[in-house]
Amino acid sequence: MNRRGNIVSYRPDVKVLDATIRDGGLVNNFYFDDAFVRALYLANVKAGVDYMEFGYKASKDIFSPDKFGKWKFCDDEDIRAIVGENNTDLKISVMADVGRTDFRRDIKPRSESVIDMIRVATYINTIPAALEMVEYCHELGYETTVNIMAISNASIFDLDGALDMICQSNVDGLYLVDSYGSLYPEQIARLTEKYLSYTEKAGKFLGIHAHNNQQLAFANTIESMSFGASYLDATVSCMGRGAGNCAMELLLGFFKNPKYNLSPILSFIENYMLPLKASGVVWGYDVPYLLTGRLNRHPSSAIEFIRDQKTNYADFYQELLDRD
Amino acid sequence: MNRRGNIVSYRPDVKVLDATIRDGGLVNNFYFDDAFVRALYLANVKAGVDYMEFGYKASKDIFSPDKFGKWKFCDDEDIRAIVGENNTDLKISVMADVGRTDFRRDIKPRSESVIDMIRVATYINTIPAALEMVEYCHELGYETTVNIMAISNASIFDLDGALDMICQSNVDGLYLVDSYGSLYPEQIARLTEKYLSYTEKAGKFLGIHAHNNQQLAFANTIESMSFGASYLDATVSCMGRGAGNCAMELLLGFFKNPKYNLSPILSFIENYMLPLKASGVVWGYDVPYLLTGRLNRHPSSAIEFIRDQKTNYADFYQELLDRD
Numbered sequence: 001m002n003r004r005g006n007i008v009s010y011r012p013d014v015k016v017l018d019a020t021i022r023d024g025g026l027v028n029n030f031y032f033d034d035a036f037v038r039a040l041y042l043a044n045v046k047a048g049v050d051y052m053e054f055g056y057k058a059s060k061d062i063f064s065p066d067k068f069g070k071w072k073f074c075d076d077e078d079i080r081a082i083v084g085e086n087n088t089d090l091k092i093s094v095m096a097d098v099g100r101t102d103f104r105r106d107i108k109p110r111s112e113s114v115i116d117m118i119r120v121a122t123y124i125n126t127i128p129a130a131l132e133m134v135e136y137c138h139e140l141g142y143e144t145t146v147n148i149m150a151i152s153n154a155s156i157f158d159l160d161g162a163l164d165m166i167c168q169s170n171v172d173g174l175y176l177v178d179s180y181g182s183l184y185p186e187q188i189a190r191l192t193e194k195y196l197s198y199t200e201k202a203g204k205f206l207g208i209h210a211h212n213n214q215q216l217a218f219a220n221t222i223e224s225m226s227f228g229a230s231y232l233d234a235t236v237s238c239m240g241r242g243a244g245n246c247a248m249e250l251l252l253g254f255f256k257n258p259k260y261n262l263s264p265i266l267s268f269i270e271n272y273m274l275p276l277k278a279s280g281v282v283w284g285y286d287v288p289y290l291l292t293g294r295l296n297r298h299p300s301s302a303i304e305f306i307r308d309q310k311t312n313y314a315d316f317y318q319e320l321l322d323r324d
Numbered sequence: 325m326n327r328r329g330n331i332v333s334y335r336p337d338v339k340v341l342d343a344t345i346r347d348g349g350l351v352n353n354f355y356f357d358d359a360f361v362r363a364l365y366l367a368n369v370k371a372g373v374d375y376m377e378f379g380y381k382a383s384k385d386i387f388s389p390d391k392f393g394k395w396k397f398c399d400d401e402d403i404r405a406i407v408g409e410n411n412t413d414l415k416i417s418v419m420a421d422v423g424r425t426d427f428r429r430d431i432k433p434r435s436e437s438v439i440d441m442i443r444v445a446t447y448i449n450t451i452p453a454a455l456e457m458v459e460y461c462h463e464l465g466y467e468t469t470v471n472i473m474a475i476s477n478a479s480i481f482d483l484d485g486a487l488d489m490i491c492q493s494n495v496d497g498l499y500l501v502d503s504y505g506s507l508y509p510e511q512i513a514r515l516t517e518k519y520l521s522y523t524e525k526a527g528k529f530l531g532i533h534a535h536n537n538q539q540l541a542f543a544n545t546i547e548s549m550s551f552g553a554s555y556l557d558a559t560v561s562c563m564g565r566g567a568g569n570c571a572m573e574l575l576l577g578f579f580k581n582p583k584y585n586l587s588p589i590l591s592f593i594e595n596y597m598l599p600l601k602a603s604g605v606v607w608g609y610d611v612p613y614l615l616t617g618r619l620n621r622h623p624s625s626a627i628e629f630i631r632d633q634k635t636n637y638a639d640f641y642q643e644l645l646d647r648d
Contacts, residue, residue: 007510185543186331214574219509219543250538253618266637269611274635287593294577311598313590
């Protein structure tokens with residue numbers, strides 16, 4: 001395996017995607033006020049961030065708008081209320097989950113939308129359905145990606161077939177997603193090489209989306225990048241489900257490319273993230289997430305444990321082990 | 325560069341050193357009560373930890389015992405009050421700073437002490453003084469190490485000479501120390517190879533001591549290990565100066581060697597670390613530490629910023645940049 005570029009250079013193919021509202025919305029049911037989202041948008045523009053993901057494109061038939069904030073649905077007019085016509089270099093993405101999006105009804109042609117990219121999130125066993133969405137969105141003019149979630153639980157027998165199928169589609173990019181925060185940098189490096197062996201031949205980009213259960217989200221992101229991933233997900237203050245994600249402030253600090261600026265993100269943390277945390281919204285690395293990550297489990301039991309303000313970590317660990 | 329072992333095996337040469345009291349003591353001036361230290365000792369024994377560092381061997385002529393807890397000085401009788409004759413497989417270490425230890429007066433022969441190993445902490449420009457202490461302690465029967473601090477600030481022209489000098493001594497091991505938490509895994513890997521090119525020829529072991537300014541302490545520790553470092557420093561709940569260290573609970577979770585057990589450490593966190601944090605002792609990853617780490621500065625200005633409960637991160641970053 002060979003690293004690309006070196007630690008004092010930069011790779012012009014690298015793009016940074018801010019997923020704060022989308023992955024962070026899983027923490028607060030997408031109830032961000034407009035001032036927060038607008039300030040984040042402006043900070044991202046100033047910081048040189050390449051994409052900002054505003055949330056999910058979920059079906060209102062499946063999820064009630066009474067129970068979730070508007071960024072669960074990302075109606076075009078709601079995004080426009082923040083960005084106008086978005087006359088900036090920042091592109092806008094939304095995520096669409098397989099089976100939870102009424103894409104034929106809710107996604108209109110790109111020419112009528114401020115959205116630039118649609119990222120289709122799928123498990124490995126629903127890739128044909130994901131590709132149906134990809135082709136539909138591609139036809140409408142969008143950039144598209146397939147994000148295979150929970151890859152640490154996928155069978156090694158399924159992975160090659162999945163990568164091959166995806167790379168034969170019209171998708172623009174593919175994402176390596178460590179949903180459970182269970183992978184170590186060495187494993188991320190090997191998976192990156194595996195994914196690249198398909199994406200490069202097909203002329204598609206590779207992205208990485210990491211979780212911080214073992215305090216490895218940043219390390220895994222730069223490890224994957226150093227072996228060739230170019231689209232990097234990050235969230236301000238790591239905000240995201242459970243242990244959260246790769247911190248935008250760490251990632252921008254790492255870059256040598258002068259297009260990226262850390263200061264606007266630091267100001268955003270001070271003025272918006274600290275008040276959000278102080279209001280009682282809880283996320284970030286903690287012992288229960290380390291345990292589910294280390295055991296390659298969905299973080300749901302850890303989220304519940306923390307919500308219930310429990311601290312009997314050794315019991316929790318034993319319970320997780322007993323579930324094997 | 326070649327990795328050693330693989331992710332499902334384990335290396336029998338690996339040893340874990342718990343530095344919670346020693347590096348953590350820098351946060352609370354070494355005021356740990358005996359119940360805390362005894363519980364940590366028992367947890368380490370049960371967890372299979374190889375060494376426990378009880379603190380510094382500082383000179384009472386330089387530091388007043390009125391201003392620091394007893395673990396700044398590590399009198400033999402204070403350690404014995406915790407461990408008795410230490411009839412366990414856990415070895416005991418202390419750290420001695422060059423120029424701050426009256427080693428000829430305060431360090432007695434190993435046969436009269438419960439201490440097994442003395443780690444000499446030095447900057448690169450005081451290595452001859454460090455080696456004088458090493459030879460003295462070696463003569464007294466101790467295992468010894470040299471820990472070159474702040475290596476990220478050392479001149480590349482000095483490093484080879486320093487490593488060569490150390491490896492010609494009677495020291496048992498050498499530590500790679502990222503005092504400022506400024507190094508990335510790729511850099512740690514290269515430094516590990518550099519250090520090993522000297523230590524292996526001389527039959528000495530290599531250790532790694534990481535700081536968590538950029539959430540890389542654990543990643544850097546396992547990266548260094550995978551290239552050949554064998555003595556790994558960790559602290560429970562990352563407790564240590566500023567952003568703290570590699571978390572013991574992350575490190576033990578990583579190991580496949582059945583001699584290590586995570587549960588005793590989880591119980592210790594619940595019963596002792598959470599109350600310590602609740603009492604107002606502050607450490608751990610935070611934005612100001614990321615900034616000093618990224619800029620390769622001593623964490624003191626970040627420690628002060630946090631102690632003063634400031635949050636104007638963008639101003640702080642600008643101030644750090646202006647100091648260049």
